[in-house]
Amino acid sequence: MRVEYLKKNLDELEVLKDINVEIDEGEVVCVIGPSGSGKSTFLRCLNGLEEITSGTVIVNGKDITDKKVNINKVRENVGMVFQHFNLFPHKTVIENIMMAPVLLKKMNKEQARQKAMELLNRVGLSEKADVYSAMLSGGQKQRLLLLFQKNMVLN
Secondary structure (H helix, E strand, O other): OEEEEEEEEEOOEEEEEEEEEEOOOOOOOOOOOOOOOOHHHHHHHHOOOOOOOEEEEEEOOEEOOOOOOOHHHHHOOOOOOOOOOOOOOOOEHHHHHHHHHHHOOOOOHHHHHHHHHHHHHHOOOHHHOOOEHHHOOHHHHHHHHHHHHOOOOOO
């Protein structure tokens, strides 16, 4: 991923000012700063969720600022976990995990269920597979977040 001269303005406020960064595949990068410094805005720009004022963002060789680029195709290979990560409350833990692979037609329901159980076992939550998210502790929700954050659910 390469970011060149990224700027983001919200009306008169310049939130992001000429950000330049290159992140290699497999590299781990932390974005650290005080509240209100533009961290979340920066991450949303990298995913095309926030319209960029100027500059370029290249993801897997595609300039996501190019209107001809299919942003949804690019997003299939980009993971992002939001600050306020929520599971669908009307679905069980396993249904939440199975949703993306089944909807994206990467797996049938049986394959997705088997993979989901493997992942839940990996984070010590297999006994919570058929529980609704409201019944989980904060720590349990955080462990589920790891499944999504590491993009393990779609692999």
